[in-house]
Amino acid sequence: MTVTRLLTPPLTLKQRLLQIFNLRLGEGRRTLLMFAFYTATSMGILWLEVSSAALFLEEYGAQSLPLIYIFSAAVGFGLSLIYAWLQRLLPLRWVVVLIALLMALPLPLFWLGMALPAVVAVTVFVMRLWVEAIYSLNDLNVAVVANQLFNIREIKRSYPIVSSGNLVADVLSGFSVYLLLQLLGLKNVIVLACLIMVAGGGILLYISHRYEHAFPDSLRRTEDTASNHSTRRLRGSTRQYVILLFSFLPRASCDVSG
Numbered sequence: 001m002t003v004t005r006l007l008t009p010p011l012t013l014k015q016r017l018l019q020i021f022n023l024r025l026g027e028g029r030r031t032l033l034m035f036a037f038y039t040a041t042s043m044g045i046l047w048l049e050v051s052s053a054a055l056f057l058e059e060y061g062a063q064s065l066p067l068i069y070i071f072s073a074a075v076g077f078g079l080s081l082i083y084a085w086l087q088r089l090l091p092l093r094w095v096v097v098l099i100a101l102l103m104a105l106p107l108p109l110f111w112l113g114m115a116l117p118a119v120v121a122v123t124v125f126v127m128r129l130w131v132e133a134i135y136s137l138n139d140l141n142v143a144v145v146a147n148q149l150f151n152i153r154e155i156k157r158s159y160p161i162v163s164s165g166n167l168v169a170d171v172l173s174g175f176s177v178y179l180l181l182q183l184l185g186l187k188n189v190i191v192l193a194c195l196i197m198v199a200g201g202g203i204l205l206y207i208s209h210r211y212e213h214a215f216p217d218s219l220r221r222t223e224d225t226a227s228n229h230s231t232r233r234l235r236g237s238t239r240q241y242v243i244l245l246f247s248f249l250p251r252a253s254c255d256v257s258g
Helices: 002-007 013-020 028-059 062-089 092-104 107-114 117-149 152-184 189-210 225-248 252-257
Strands: none
Touching: 013 028, 028 062, 028 092, 028 117, 028 152, 028 189, 062 092, 062 117, 092 117, 092 189, 107 117, 107 189, 117 152, 117 189, 152 189
């Protein structure tokens, strides 16, 4: 046993870290990138939620919150249709990136709308509605990408680390939001939220190109008709899953608030 110990080379720092997090060689980079993507987008959404909640309560009061949860179901259903529709037009690697950027796209418009007194009330309502809708969209996007990057054995080890990005984002945004409000102001936090969500989309763009083999061109036709039939069935099942998810779960916080 002493001879075996002497012949065994010491573990490198990378190997020790992989051992601590229960990962195998080749899984560390993918897990870290997914963790960074999920943390960035979640932080942006949480900052946007803080801003929109404060503005909404100031403009409408707490008694109007049930309206948000009602309308968010309709918006979530519409986004699920867009998600399914994009999968029919574009390869999956572009769909997930476009969805990540779509979540941040309205934020500059919200910021501009806050500067126009005539549309402030409408902007505040739509912004709060948007926050409720994109929570589920973000979680769905992360689940889809993780399912493409990892096989069933890898995802058992890596996904708990990836999903902890939401918890890390919650802690970081919670500790930083007070300082940001003092330095930037409530309305300008929306701009920062947009920037970090776009940064998350940039990480996802890198993932989709770095691991392009994990995101096959779903529109590519093959000569095997049986393969085509199974692919169509898989797409149909995915679209049904997305639609049912957004219809049934506008957001878990709705139940908590109720």
